[in-house]
Amino acid sequence: MKHSKILSAVFGLTLFASAALSAAAPKTEGNIKKIRPKKTVTLDVYTQLANYSGLQTGWFADVMLEKFNVKLNIIPETGGAYQTRMEAGNLGDIVVWGDNTDKYGQACKKGMLLDWEADKLLATWGPYINANMKMALQKNKFMDSPDKKLHGFGHSVSTSAKDIEGFFYTWDLRFDLYEKIGKPEVKDLYDLIDVLVKMKEACPTDDNGNPTYGVSLFNDWDGNMVMYVKSLATAYFGYDEFDFGLYDPDTGKFH
Numbered sequence: 001m002k003h004s005k006i007l008s009a010v011f012g013l014t015l016f017a018s019a020a021l022s023a024a025a026p027k028t029e030g031n032i033k034k035i036r037p038k039k040t041v042t043l044d045v046y047t048q049l050a051n052y053s054g055l056q057t058g059w060f061a062d063v064m065l066e067k068f069n070v071k072l073n074i075i076p077e078t079g080g081a082y083q084t085r086m087e088a089g090n091l092g093d094i095v096v097w098g099d100n101t102d103k104y105g106q107a108c109k110k111g112m113l114l115d116w117e118a119d120k121l122l123a124t125w126g127p128y129i130n131a132n133m134k135m136a137l138q139k140n141k142f143m144d145s146p147d148k149k150l151h152g153f154g155h156s157v158s159t160s161a162k163d164i165e166g167f168f169y170t171w172d173l174r175f176d177l178y179e180k181i182g183k184p185e186v187k188d189l190y191d192l193i194d195v196l197v198k199m200k201e202a203c204p205t206d207d208n209g210n211p212t213y214g215v216s217l218f219n220d221w222d223g224n225m226v227m228y229v230k231s232l233a234t235a236y237f238g239y240d241e242f243d244f245g246l247y248d249p250d251t252g253k254f255h
Contacts (some may be wrong), residue, residue, distance in 0.1 A: 002023070013099065020241030022166070029117055032067060032068070035068075036067075036068055036069050036156075037069050037070075038069075040065070040069050040070070041069065041070050041071070042070075042071045042072075042091040043070060043071070043072055043073065043092075043094055044049070044053075044073050044075055044092040044093050044094070044095070045072050045073060045074050045075060045092060045093065045094045045095075045096065046075045046077070046081070046085060046091050046092030046095050046096070046099035047074065047075070047076060047077070047095070047096035048076075048077045048082075048096060048097055048099075048103075049096055049098050050074050050075075050076040050077075051076065052074055052076065053074060053075065053078075054073070054074060054105075055071055055072065055073055055074070056071070056072040056073075056074055069165055072094075073253075075092060077098075082103055086106065086107070086112065087112070089112070091107060091112055091113075095107070095113070097152075098221060098223070099223045099224070099241075100140075100144040101223050101224055102223075104144070104145075105146050105227060108145050108149070108151065109145045109147060111147075113149075113151040113152075114151065115149045115150060115151065116149075116152070117149070117150050118128075118151040122137075122150065129153075132159045133153060133159070135158050136153040136154055136157045137150055137153055139153070140153050148159060168224050169231040169232075169234045169235040170186050170235055171186075171192070171232075171235055171236075173195070173199070174199065174203075176210050177199040177202050177203055178195065178199065178200050181195070181198040181199060181202055184198070189236060190233075196215065197214065198212055200212060200213070214230065224241065224243065224244050225241060225244075230246070233246060234246075238250065239255065242254065
């Protein structure tokens, strides 16, 4: 490719959308043979959201190989991978961000990310994205990127204001234990705590004799907020993270 910088995907942009950037057309697919490389190309996908390392497998990997002659090498963010790759000046060919905070901003300021508008790249190779996802593109350029350049867009972009995203965060309880304690109604967060306490009492240890817990915490996804607390609020109130607060889409209020 002419450009050696990185194709950036903000907020966990799906790989399908990244592929669409290379081959999308407004109405027709176009001639894939013109852009399909003769030799198999392996793209490094550095992602903050992956829990898998190595070449992608499964049906999507088959589609990418058969249609585009491309393999995707997944590189998760583990063990200081971000800092190491930043110092080496190579984050990867495709970058999937977990958020748009410090690390994304650093990559922008150091020129590590491809400018999608340079040489009319987006208009030429992603006309559908360019025509139908204006608001998402503008958010990335003017609100997320400190260099005010376009480097990607967020996931689950809708082309209609009437479309509703599927529930992203839910309260996942062990139904067998919930049923065992009588399936009490949960009217607020305090009721949820009571349910977790009763479930703990109903099943104090696992099959190996280890103590059980009402919640399981890990800090891998913590950023501006503690992920568990934030996702709990999202699941119950419908608020979602925006910078250092929570945004209520129903009222437009920022908490």
